[in-house]
Amino acid sequence: MSQEIYARIRENPKFQAFTSKRNRFSIIMLVIMLIVYYGYILLIAFDKELLAAKLGSGVTSIGIPMGLGVILITIILTWIYVRRANSEFDTEAEAIIKESQQ
Amino acid sequence: MKFVKLSHVAVAVALAGAAGLAFAAGGDLGQTEKQATNWTAIVMFAIFVGATLWITKWAASRTKTAADFYTAGGGITGFQNGLAIAGDYMSAASFLGISGLVFGSGFDGLIFSTGWLVGWPLITFLMAERLRNLGKFTFADVASYRFAQGPVRSFAATGTLVVVAFYLIAQMVGAGQLIKVLFGLDYIYAVVLVGCLMLFYVLFGGMTATTWVQIIKAVMLLAGATFMALAVLFHFGFSPETMFAKAVEVHSKGDAIMGPGALITDPISAVSVGLTLMCGTAGLPHILMRFFTVPNAKEARKSVAWATTWIGYFYILTFIIGFGAIVLLIENPSAYYVDGDIAKGLVGGGNMAAVHLANAVGGNMFLGFISAVAFATILAVVAGLTLSGASAVSHDLYASVWRHGNVDSATELRVSRITTVALGVIAVLLGIIFEKQNVAFMVMLAFSIACSANFPVLFMSVLWKNCTTRGAVAGGTIGLILSSALTVVSPGVWEVALGNPKGSAWFPYSSPALFSMTAAFLVIWIVSILDNSEQAKKERALFADQLIRSETGVGAAAASSH
Structure with missing residues (x-):
């Protein structure tokens, strides 16, 4: 039975569209993450003074909100992906599976 | 309770200006000396x-079948499993080591974490659901x-066992060092103790017990750390600026703690270490296994x-x-510093900052509670491994x-x-054998191997149609050998751990991943495209069905009934 379902899903153009849409989203999210993290690390490697520079008149440096920001962005990006995947993408996947079972 | 200075402290390595080495040191607690027996901690x-x-x-x-043993019958919820994964990942070394690094160098600790x-x-983005859909x-x-x-x-099992072995050594030695300083x-x-308790959990309770031990430990660790952080913030009227200003005023490094220090020096080491941590996490067998415990x-x-x-x-x-x-x-220097002298450093070493706090x-x-949590943390990680x-x-x-599934x-x-x-x-024996060794590099070595051997094979087999058996095994093996060999001849191991003269390390960077992982991917790619065997053709043809299962979950292993 499984083989038949696989065959029908394979031939369903919606499946192709679905996977490429989701993969595009995954890759965009991953690229954002890579830019944020490696941007931060390379900034430290190449320009330490910039991160040590003061934020306003206090002692807090720019590096601290940036570092905490990287942690928060990591968490937020993860949740954005999971929310969209668990609602929109899963609904589409279920619809494709249902079509192939008829 | 009294502490005596650690002789090899992760933070000391960072302070010595040994650059990226501090990254490697985060997985280790160094040598310690036995303290007076702490009954509160022991009772907790x-x-x-x-x-x-x-x-x-x-x-x-509830552990009756192999499925129960390996995956708790697949009946763990996402929230519970999230806590358990966090429990697997938040080791004693990361709790004490990172807070110790912040204590010693300030901002560098944040970069590290x-x-x-x-x-x-x-x-x-790439692995979680595909793992769940394809794996059992x-x-x-x-x-x-x-x-x-x-x-x-055979390759994947080797990769698993090698990673587990190095990770285990670091944990067992850490447990031994920690019990001296925390419990006396x-x-x-x-x-x-760790060996016996862990055996008890795993042997009788399998994944169900291991998961719940992780969850309890994660909740205790998060609760304890939250209480400490709130107490600190309360002390400064919930103003981080006040806290930073006071810290700059009293720290021996002054304003330098607010900017990047010695942690990151050359960009190649920085990127290579980043890759190791990023892709290594996605190749840790005890973490990957957790994705099969959910329905x-x-x-x-x-x-x-x-x-x-x-x-x-x-x-x-x-x-x-x-x-x-x-x-x-x-x-209160007399309570927390050696001989009450700030210049001599913290009693028990820089890694004890969180414990003293x-x-x-x-x-x-509360000291007893945090000590007990730190030790429980190691125990739980060892059980998972x-x-x-x-x-x-x-x-x-x-x-x-061996039995071909029969x-x-x-x-x-x-x-x-x-x-x-x-x-x-074996874990107990390794703990005894490595007691006097410097195992600071072992967690990092485990990550390097996970990232250069396990991760490329997993990634290519799931996502690349043309990958074949030969390509996967050849590339993974190259990654395994290269990452181990380059780690041994890197400064952190060759000079610091093995005691060879400074400057004699053959490989100059603090992490091999940039080279060993790239090599693994290249070999998988080249060997796969050159592979024209009948088997390879069959494997490529099977990709279409694998893709459907990995993307939609049709045919995925279901949770067993509980």
């Missing part, structure tokens, strides 16, 4: 053990899905989102704890490679339990 730990043994008894009644977090989005018990199930079972599973007991007690892809995604949240939150807490320790411990904000009871190693032997090597669940379960006992004995 005994309560934890009592609770976990009670859970193990309950879990044992972000590196440990960035592997999680990678797992979320181990990551080898996923990697070998459309390939020749023998070679790919001998090294050997810790090693035997479906939805829950797998939720697990990783929760895990990322808790781990990120935890790193923010350790940052606050480190800064709080800078200010609060100096207010527990005493400063919560008194002796052992379970993962046991499943590689019983499910991959015994049931799949084995019933009861026999497989029996083999897993025998393997668990063997691994427990």
Whole structure:
């Protein structure tokens, strides 16, 4: 039975569209993450003074909100992906599976 | 309670200006000296053990099949699994080591901890649901899905066992060092105690008990750290600026703690270490195994989102704890500094900053609690590692490679339990053998191998149509050999751990991943495209069905009934 379902899903153009849409989203999210993290690390490697520079008149440096920001962005990006995947993408996947079972 | 200075402290390495080496040192607690017996900590730990043994008894009644043993029957929810993953990842070394690094160098500690977090989005976006949809018990199930079972599973089991072994050594030695300084007991007690308790959890309660031990420990660690961070913030009227200003005023490095220090020097090491932590996380067998404990892809995604949240939150807490320790411990030098002299450093070494802070904000009871949590943390991580190693032997090597899958669940379960006992004995022996060794590099070595051997094979087998058995095995093996060899000849191991003269290390960077992982991917690619065997054609043809299952979950292993 499984083989038949696989065959029908394979031939369903919606499946192709679905996977490429989701993969595009995954890759965009991953690229954002890579830019944020490696941007931060390379900034430290190449320009330490910039991160040590003061934020306003206090002692807090720019590096601290940036570092905490990287942690928060990591968490937020993860949740954005999971929310969209668990609602929109899963609904589409279920619809494709249902079509192939008829 | 009194502490004596650690002789090899992670933070000391960072202070010595040994650049990226501090990254490697985060997985280790160094040598310690035995302290006066701390009964509060021991009683607190005994309560934890009592609770976990009670859970193990309950879990044992639910562990009847191999599926129960490996994956808790697939009945863990995403939220629970997220906590358990966070528990697996937040080790004693990361709690004490990162807060100690913040205490010693300030901002560098924050740079360090972000590196440990960035592997999680990678797992979320690319791996979590595909793992759940393709796998059953181990990551080898996923990697070998459309390939020749023998070679790919043998490779994956080797990768698992090597990673588990290095990780275990670091944990066992850490447990031994920690028990001396926190409980005032001998090294050997810790090693035997961790070995026996862990065996009890895994042997009788399998994944169900291991998961709940992780959850309890994660909640205790997060609660304890939250309390400490809140106490620190309360002290400064919830103004970070006030806290930083006071810290700059009292710290021996002054304003330098607000900017990047010696942690990151050359860009190649920085990128290479970043890659190791990022892709290494996605190749750790005991973490990957957790994705099979949830019922479906939805829950797998939720697990990783929760895990990322808790781990990120935890790193923010350790940052606050480190800064709080800078200010609060100096207010009472006679209690926390060697001979009451700030210049001589913290009693017990820089890694004890969080432990002393527990005493400063919560008194002796809370100190006992944090000490017990730190030790429980190691115990839980060791249980997870052992379970993962046991499943590689019983499910991959015994049931799949040796018996070609013709084995019933009861026999497989029996083999897993025998393997668990063997691994427990090996772990204790390794803990004893490595007592006097510098094992600072071992967690990093485990990450390097996970990132250069396990991750490329997993990634290419799931996502690249043209990957073949030969390509996967050849590339993975190259990654395994190269990452191990380059780690040994890197400055952190060759000079610091093995005691060769400075400057004699053949490989100049602090992490091999940039080279060894790239080599693994290249070899997988070249060998696969040159592979024109009948087997290779079959494997490429099977990709279409694998893709459908990995993307939609049709045909995925279901949760067993509970």
